Amino acid sequence: MNTISRREREKQAREEDIINAAEKIFIKEGYNEASMEQIARECQFTRKTLYQYFANKEDLYYTVVIRGFTKLLEYFEKEIKNGTTGFEKLQNLGFAYYKFYKDFSGIFALMNYVGYVKSKKESEDKLKEFNKITDSVAQQVAKIIDEGKKDGTIRTDVDTMSLTLSSEFSLTGFFHMLSVSGKTFMSHFSLNEEEFIRFNINLLCDAIRKKN
The missing domain is CATH 1.10.357.10 (Tetracycline Repressor, domain 2)
Known part of the structure; x- marks a missing residue:
């Protein structure tokens, strides 16, 4: 049975949170008006954290x-x-x-x-x-x-x-x-x-x- 570490699970969960936040902001603001800053605020991460994933x-x-x-x-x-x-x-x-x-x-x-x-x-x-x-x-x-x-x-x-x-x-x-x-x-x-x-x-x- 394949298992992943706690660290990997946390990483996956954080990435999912970022994607969910981005989806919400893109829909609300439109692609052009949306910013990484807005997405970071939505998922309560820093912009630096976002750029670690995307x-x-x-x-x-x-x-x-x-x-x-x-x-x-x-x-x-x-x-x-x-x-x-x-x-x-x-x-x-x-x-x-x-x-x-x-x-x-x-x-x-x-x-x-x-x-x-x-x-x-x-x-x-x-x-x-x-x-x-x-x-x-x-x-x-x-x-x-x-x-x-x-x-x-x-x-x-x-x-x-x-x-x-x-x-x-x-x-x-x-x-x-x-x-x-x-x-x-x-x-x-x-x-x-x-x-x-x-x-x-x-x-x-x-x-x-x-x-x-």
């Missing part, structure tokens, strides 16, 4: 976002089990994304901000880790699409990876716009948010389904 703000941001994608994958894996065909599993992935969006709207916004963050040399390892987890998400979707192609429930006339990336981009863009202006949009057109979201997920999935 090279800079970018490094800490990627850590928070990587944890978000890890959680998203957990949502995917749970919902996949509820489908029998490739198409059903793909549809369940869409609704898993919706559940994640509802449960972690703040994290979702941070995950979508990654394109605006300028990476520094000190954060290269975290950036590689981030790319690895996002690749895992794409691979999960692609695997389901290939399964659907084989069982005859998903179109075979479109390249799997093109279909994967297009689906991800469309769904991410939809929820991003929903997070930015959804309430105003729903109110203006007197829409039920739940029904509107389900309609859009089903519409996207229907474009992928193989027609009999």
